[in-house]
Amino acid sequence: xxxxxxxxxxxxxxxxxxxxxxxxxxxxxxxxxxxxxxxxxxxxxxxxxxxxxxxxxxxxxxxxxxxxxxxxxxxxxxxxxxxxxxxxxxxxxxxxxxxxxxxxxxxxxxxxxxxxxxxxxxxxxxxxxxxxxxxxxxxxxxxxxxxxxxxxxxxxxxxxxxxxxxxxxxxxxxxxxxxxxxxxxxxxxxxxxxxxxxxxxxxxxxxxxxxxxxxxxxxxxxxxxxxxxxxxxxxxxxxxxxxxxxxxxxxxxxxxxxxxxxxxxxxxxxxxxxxxxxxxxxxxxxxxxxxxxxxxxxxxxxxxxxxxxxxxxxxxxxxxxxxxxxxxxxxxxxxxxxxxxxxxxxxxxxxxxxxxxxxxxxxxxxxxx
Numbered sequence: 253x254x255x256x257x258x259x260x261x262x263x264x265x266x267x268x269x270x271x272x273x274x275x276x277x278x279x280x281x282x283x284x285x286x287x288x289x290x291x292x293x294x295x296x297x298x299x300x301x302x303x304x305x306x307x308x309x310x311x312x313x314x315x316x317x318x319x320x321x322x323x324x325x326x327x328x329x330x331x332x333x334x335x336x337x338x339x340x341x342x343x344x345x346x347x348x349x350x351x352x353x354x355x356x357x358x359x360x361x362x363x364x365x366x367x368x369x370x371x372x373x374x375x376x377x378x379x380x381x382x383x384x385x386x387x388x389x390x391x392x393x394x395x396x397x398x399x400x401x402x403x404x405x406x407x408x409x410x411x412x413x414x415x416x417x418x419x420x421x422x423x424x425x426x427x428x429x430x431x432x433x434x435x436x437x438x439x440x441x442x443x444x445x446x447x448x449x450x451x452x453x454x455x456x457x458x459x460x461x462x463x464x465x466x467x468x469x470x471x472x473x474x475x476x477x478x479x480x481x482x483x484x485x486x487x488x489x490x491x492x493x494x495x496x497x498x499x500x501x502x503x504x505x506x507x508x509x510x511x512x513x514x515x516x517x518x519x520x521x522x523x524x525x526x527x528x529x530x531x532x533x534x535x536x537x538x539x540x541x542x543x544x545x546x547x548x549x550x551x552x553x554x555x556x557x558x559x560x561x562x563x564x565x566x567x568x569x570x571x572x573x574x575x576x577x578x579x580x581x582x583x584x585x586x587x588x589x590x591x592x593x594x595x596x597x598x599x600x601x602x603x604x605x606x607x608x609x610x611x612x613x614x615x616x617x618x619x620x621x
Contacts, residue, residue, distance in 0.1 A: 253281040253602050256350035256370075258305070258361025261289025265518035266356045266376070269418065269436045273354075273375065274299055276591045277598075284348065286361060305360055351602040354594070355409045362409040371601035374412040375594055377517045378540055381405045383415050383430040384423040390546050394539055401539040413604070414597045418517075418590060420524045420582070421547035431597070433590040435521035440502050442586045446526040448576070449507035453528075455519060456512070461559060462533075466491055466512070468562045469569065473512075474504045510572055512560065515541025520548055524582055529575035530554035531568045552578030 257274055260266040267290060277283050278299075286305040287295050296302045345364060353365040357376040365372035381402045391398045415427070418435045425432065451472040456462055458478040466473045467489060475493045486493045494500060505511070511523045515534030523530045531554055532545035545556035554575050555568050 253352065253599060254348065254350045255281050255283045255598065256345055256348075256353045256361060256364070257283055257285045258353070258355045258358030259285065259287040259291040259295065260357040260376075261287055261291040263516070264290055264294065265516060266358075267291035267294040268438055268518060269375075270356045271295060271298060272436050272438065272587060273356075273591060273594055276587075277595060280595075284345070284350070286358070288358075305358070352598045354598060355412070357408055359408045362411065366411050371604060372409070372412040373594070373598050373601055374409045374415045375418070376409075377418045377435070378405050379409075379415050379430075380417050380419055380423075381540060381543065383417055383425055383427045384432075385426045386423060386543065389550075390423075390543060392542070392546070394542055397537065397539040397542070413601050416590075416594055416597060418521075420521055420584075421544075421551060423547075431593060433593050434584045434587075435517070435525065436587050436590050437522055437525050438502075440498075441505075441522045441525060444502060444506040444526060446528070447507050449509055451504070451508055452510050452512055453501075453504045453508040454512045455514065459560075461561070462512070463491070465560050465562045465565045469565055471509075471569070474508075476501055476504070510554075510568070510575075512565075512568075515543075515545035515556070517541075517544050520544050524548070524553055524579065525584055527576065527579040527582060529568075529572050529579065531560065531565070532556045533558065533560055553582075 255277055257270065257277075259270045267287070270285075270291065271294070274283055274285060274295075283301075285295060285299060285302040287302060288305050292302065292304050350370060352371045352373060353361050354373045354375055355361045355365075357374075357378055362372055362374070364370070381398075382405045386398070413429060415430045417430060417432050419432050420435050422432060451474055452466070452469075454462075454466060454473050454475045455477040456475060466475075470490055473491050475491055476496070478493060483495055485495070494504075505522060505528065506526060508528055510529040510531065511519070512531045513519050513523075513533070515532050515538070517540070520530060520532065530548060532548055534541035534545045534556065536558070542556075548554055549556040552575060555564070557564055
């Protein structure tokens with residue numbers, strides 16, 4: 253089977269998940285990858301045949317996404333980069349002619365699949381916004397953010413014959429052709445032996461109120477993710493600011509008592525996989541993070557709050573045994589289920605007759621209305 257695999261370049265979650273899937277597919281199939289941004293940089297060093305493609309980016313400011321600046325930024329980038337990159341990779345793909353296209357929230361691969369009537373399979377966590385029902389408690393006061401996020405999500409990779417959604421929570425699906433599978437975690441997380449240590453793992457850009465709250469606990473806190481962070485660990489009282497390190501981060505997560513982080517799906521999934529309670533502080537203006545964090549709280553795996561205070565952090569620490577008890581019931585054995593499902597759906601799509609594909613596309617278009 254010849255597989256064209258597109259990877260969204262915004263953030264690292266798409267890249268790390270896709271890396272696991274692509275390596276598994278490469279064992280038995282011919283796979284070529286197109287990616288942008290962070291995903292391109294990550295995958296080029298680890299996989300054969302990775303080509304660059306234009307991808308959207310987010311404009312950030314004061315801890316939230318600036319929507320209008322994001323639109324203007326991407327219009328400018330598209331005018332400058334879109335024509336050349338699209339011509340280059342379309343020419344490459346046309347000579348090779350894939351049997352199936354898999355997209356991890358990468359829109360141009362989806363467009364190619366529709367243009368050429370090649371079967372398209374979507375694999376990501378973000379389609380949770382559009383493919384499942386979310387009640388008022390989850391949507392909350394951010395209904396406008398939810399509707400906007402859902403509309404953007406629906407427009408990114410429309411017309412797939414199958415949407416495979418990775419998730420640690422299980423709301424009801426509301427559209428045909430939707431399959432929920434457990435999160436795809438990095439191999440080093442899947443093989444890690446989780447132990448309950450005496451420190452908090454903190455992933456933060458260094459918001460001052462959070463730092464003061466952490467200092468007040470007296471508990472050892474290993475802090476990652478600060479922009480312009482140190483080249484070597486820096487210890488300030490009970491806080492240890494650490495430089496980027498994949499091995500160090502995995503070890504810190506494996507041995508943590510709890511996690512303080514945003515609402516990004518990848519880190520929340522890894523924490524849940526290792527049964528670590530989480531105090532989640534979603535990024536403002538990004539409803540997908542809010543949704544992830546609220547479902548995490550509903551499951552009893554931790555807290556979701558818009559900001560961290562000393563009192564809130566103290567309450568989170570006091571409830572750690574309660575969260576640990578809930579997490580003990582979470583079940584996931586590596587990536588077996590997700591990887592098997594993705595390959596099976598891709599093989600089925602590639603083997604479908606033109607009539608079956610037309611029928612599947614009609615159902616997908618009808619469901620999107």
